[in-house]
Amino acid sequence: MRSVLIIDDDPLIRKTLSGHLSKQGFDVQLAEEGEEGVRKFREFGPDVVILDVRLPDLDGLEVLRQIRDLNKKTYVLMMTAYDDMKTTVEAIKLGAFEYLVKPLNYIDLDLTVAKAFQVRALEQKVSYLVEERQKEYTIDNIIGRSPQMREVFKLIGSVANTRTNVLIQGESGTGKELVAKAIHYNSPYHDEPFIVINCSAIADTLLESELFGHARGAFTDAVAETKGKFEIAGKGTLFLDEIGDISPNLQSKLLRVIETRDFMKVGGEKILKTEARIIAATNHDLKSLIEKGQFREDLFYRLKVVEIFLPSLRERKEDIPELVAYLMEKINRELRRSVRKIPPEVMAVLQDLPWRGNVRELENALTRAVILAKGDVILKENLPLESAEKKLFPGDLVPLREVERSYIQHVLDSALGSKTRASQILQISRPTLDKKIKEYRLRLNPPVS
Known part of the structure; x- marks a missing residue:
């Protein structure tokens, strides 16, 4: 049951408010002094507190301060017979949800209490979604027991608590972004932003603006100043996917940011600082690009302070059954299906396929198979790919x-x-x-x- 604590030294107000809120289904507790109110707050932990500013023993603002120290998620509605701007400002600064003036308008009171519970429910939902989102990127969700994957897990654990730059290398579909997110969400800065930039999907001229932002009037369409991803990332992580595709000009600017931790917006004059950690990824052989003069060697060594190589699925076929089990659970949940049986002969086919698109291709194949399955069993004809021997x-x-x-x-x-x-x-x-x-x-x- 939703609960409300009323702290007011006026017995008539306590009685009328208690009767009004009880009729609406609230569990109501009463206190006539500040210390009694704080004690009852500790005992009952109400969802909402209605608190008078002037009390016989403690100042109402001091009671608000103590309640907020005990639980910052409690919504406190302040009320007073004195329309005092200074007290109102101080109450809001201390975390009061709303400030009501006596005599109370019960329509306003009902709307404010309802709003407090709506905001509380929304915050709980957002908190749940954030927690669920973070669960997606725990190390537990990177599947594999092969020696290669065990080495990857060790490196994630070693680098997560540092601010070190990381270079992740592997074929397309091996899970480079998933590893980057696992590093970020297991770090002390997991509440900071995780920003993704696909360097191959954005034209070079636009990529510079995306990374560093631009000043108003920097180019024809720059009608307003914008923040770049380095600025937005704060103390979080900037994930640069397909780093091997950026131009030599942008490589030079990125190198400078890594070395000096500062940058300027396109067309700007003010120097900005960045504290973001950089995780880069590529499916190219960067050493080969260096030999061809297409990638800066000094940038390569700045990025690969820690280097993580992700094996292709072909190199860790012993992980396929466990991967299939994990992906089937995920796919069934997303599609609201219950296709969970995979006969041994179908699993043998899955282990025999070359999977040139790696885990991403495997997930696509299983998704299609679940969609096309007539019952709760995946059959060979549900698989979209040709067998390896064809x-x-x-x-x-x-x-x-x-x-x-x-x-x-x-x-x-x-x-x-x-x-x-x-x-x-x-x-x-x-x-x-x-x-x-x-x-x-x-x-x-x-x-x-």
């Missing part, structure tokens, strides 16, 4: 254009029509994929059998 190329010799068209359609079907995932698997940009879809007249929805 030939990559068709038996008939066909033009290159036809091979490209068929394969892009195959990837789109495997990705359940997601152009973002398809472009990541194909390692081409979204505009290029859109052009191919239009050119070949490809469908976005996988066929239902």
